[in-house]
Amino acid sequence: xxxxxxxxxxxxxxxxxxxxxxxxxxxxxxxxxMMWIFLLSDTFIxxxxxxxxxTVRATTAEAWPNPSEVFSLxxxxxxxxxxxxxxxxxxxxxxxxxxxxxxxxxxxxDKKKAVxxxxxxxxxxxxxxxxxxxxxxxxxxxxxxxxxxxxxxxxFGSCFFMITGFHGLHVSAxxxxxxxxxxxxxRGYYDNTNFEIVEITGLYWHFVDLVxxxxxxxFYLW
Amino acid sequence: MSxxxxxxxxxxxxxxxxxxxxxxxxxxxxxxxxxxxxxxxTMELRWALILVFMFLKAGYIVAVxxxxxxxxLALIYALLLPPGVLLVLVGLMAWESDYTWLTRVVYFGxxxxxxxxxxxxxxxxx
Numbered sequence: 348x349x350x351x352x353x354x355x356x357x358x359x360x361x362x363x364x365x366x367x368x369x370x371x372x373x374x375x376x377x378x379x380x381m382m383w384i385f386l387l388s389d390t391f392i393x394x395x396x397x398x399x400x401x402t403v404r405a406t407t408a409e410a411w412p413n414p415s416e417v418f419s420l421x422x423x424x425x426x427x428x429x430x431x432x433x434x435x436x437x438x439x440x441x442x443x444x445x446x447x448x449x450x451x452x453x454x455x456x457d458k459k460k461a462v463x464x465x466x467x468x469x470x471x472x473x474x475x476x477x478x479x480x481x482x483x484x485x486x487x488x489x490x491x492x493x494x495x496x497x498x499x500x501x502x503f504g505s506c507f508f509m510i511t512g513f514h515g516l517h518v519s520a521x522x523x524x525x526x527x528x529x530x531x532x533x534r535g536y537y538d539n540t541n542f543e544i545v546e547i548t549g550l551y552w553h554f555v556d557l558v559x560x561x562x563x564x565x566f567y568l569w
Numbered sequence: 570m571s572x573x574x575x576x577x578x579x580x581x582x583x584x585x586x587x588x589x590x591x592x593x594x595x596x597x598x599x600x601x602x603x604x605x606x607x608x609x610x611t612m613e614l615r616w617a618l619i620l621v622f623m624f625l626k627a628g629y630i631v632a633v634x635x636x637x638x639x640x641x642l643a644l645i646y647a648l649l650l651p652p653g654v655l656l657v658l659v660g661l662m663a664w665e666s667d668y669t670w671l672t673r674v675v676y677f678g679x680x681x682x683x684x685x686x687x688x689x690x691x692x693x694x695x
Contacts, residue, residue: 440591
């Protein structure tokens with residue numbers, strides 16, 4: 348079927364895209380569409396984790412440990428609330444920015460800069476995982492376990508390890524993914540494409556940052 | 570709109586959004602730094618601020634960094650509509666948890682912890 352003669356807008360354009368017997372997502376490389384679909388499914392996984400966390404926090408009659416104190420750090424004799432988590436947040440935002448630059452340079456066919464910024468992104472991601480390992484170690488030493496802790500509701504530990512652990516796995520996988528793709532970009536695997544692979548990798552990375560926005564808001568700040 | 574040459578936007582835009590994301594992140598951290606909510610004993614303002622900063626930040630990441638703003642509506646709707654059903658799940662769980670909490674207190678003799686108004690109240694010891 349030929350495409351509609353005149354370009355429609357609004358709801359009509361959606362109906363036409365889905366019913367035109369050709370690619371639904373016009374102008375979107377298949378890899379990018381598939382990454383989006385994967386991220387959509389991942390959205391459901393993280394949402395279900397956060398909803399479970401909401402449910403156990405709302406149903407327990409015990410006091411919920413105060414994250415502001417649990418995650419405070421003492422520096423030079425002053426206790427700063429949530430300091431490590433704030434640094435981790437800024438680190439992830441930094442990595443999102445370098446990733447956005449990598450995508451931009453990819454589409455400009457500036458391979459060298461795209462690779463450099465992808466590796467910078469991987470570096471900030473690795474730093475994030477390192478800080479998370481530090482955070483886990485500190486809490487485990489303070490006696491937080493998935494089945495209990497000294498400060499209040501036992502569900503605190505299970506939610507914490509499950510949610511931040513799953514997010515940390517995503518960051519770790521992202522670091523590996525970034526390194527592999529930057530190597531392949533460097534070696535010329537994608538030279539006869541538009542380098543949309545960098546944008547696809549970027550979508551995954553920005554998603555990891557996006558999930559952190561919700562974890563930060565609901566788990567650490569609420 | 571997207572085209573075969575991919576998403577190409579001026580670098581300045583990315584730097585602006587990058588800076589903005591830092592400002593928004595700082596805003597949400599300041600909520601905790603100034604102990605908003607704990608200082609006055611009602612949490613509504615704290616929760617509202619948390620949600621505002623969260624949606625602002627998430628929105629900018631998805632719209633600009635993930636380029637969703639420039640994609641075709643067919644893709645935007647395919648991605649944004651399905652998570653909407655999650656709100657139903659959240660609503661159901663919130664409704665049900667009220668009932669579970671009451672059951673625990675009324676029938677199982679769970680002691681209700683006092684509402685924590687300051688961090689020190691929540692933590693028995695340090």
